[in-house]
């Protein structure tokens with residue numbers, strides 16, 4: 001699928017990824033990161049937190065000819081409505097809270113791990129962090145991609161209810177990607193990002209790249225030992 005074809009399909013759906021003026025570049029960002037997966041012969045499993053009208057679930061289903069799509073939303077009426085418009089397709093809509101670990105654990109038990117996880121739900125930093133920490137480790141396949149949308153909320157007080165913000169949390173992952181250059185025991189380290197002397201963390205060993213665009217971030221999982 002060419003970039004133009006991808007963007008034309010993407011932009012034909014009535015999702016906030018398209019209708020919100022701050023998000024008009026999302027189609028190009030997604031094409032850049034999804035283009036390899038689009039040509040994959042295997043079934044691509046996609047999980048999106050935040051369903052709203054179900055339009056983005058329909059969009060992923062249309063873009064990935066061979067896919068299984070799961071959507072999660074904490075509003076029962078939205079889940080019911082989206083469930084109706086997505087019926088008879090490889091799309092499942094589930095009611096649950098992205099920050100509830102026991103729900104997330106059940107979700108993985110029921111659907112297994114995913115190739116792609118997209119967080120377009122509450123946009124509240126503490127919930128985004130909780131969801132990322134659990135799902136990146138337990139719910140994402142080894143070469144999977146985790147996407148966090150609408151990071152502009154990290155700069156707005158109503159969405160930041162904890163000591164840090166999602167954008168600051170993600171900024172720290174840049175050091176995780178580069179941990180082999182500053183890990184304990186490495187000689188000649190001029191600037192240590194942290195003073196920890198124990199072994200590498202899960203994220204240090206499993207985040208291979210992090211890519212920021214305006215308002216949206218793509219975190220690649222892989223072997224970073």
Ligand SMILES: C[S@@+](CC[C@H](N)C(=O)[O-])C[C@H]1O[C@@H](n2cnc3c(N)ncnc32)[C@H](O)[C@@H]1O
Nearest residue numbers: 015016050051052056073074097098120121122
């Ligand atoms: C921006 S809308 C999703 C838009 C949709 N992904 C699209 O592109 O068309 C955000 C959705 O997240 C849901 N939501 C808010 N907080 C949530 C939470 N803690 N867990 C799960 N869903 C949540 C809202 O009910 C709302 O439907």
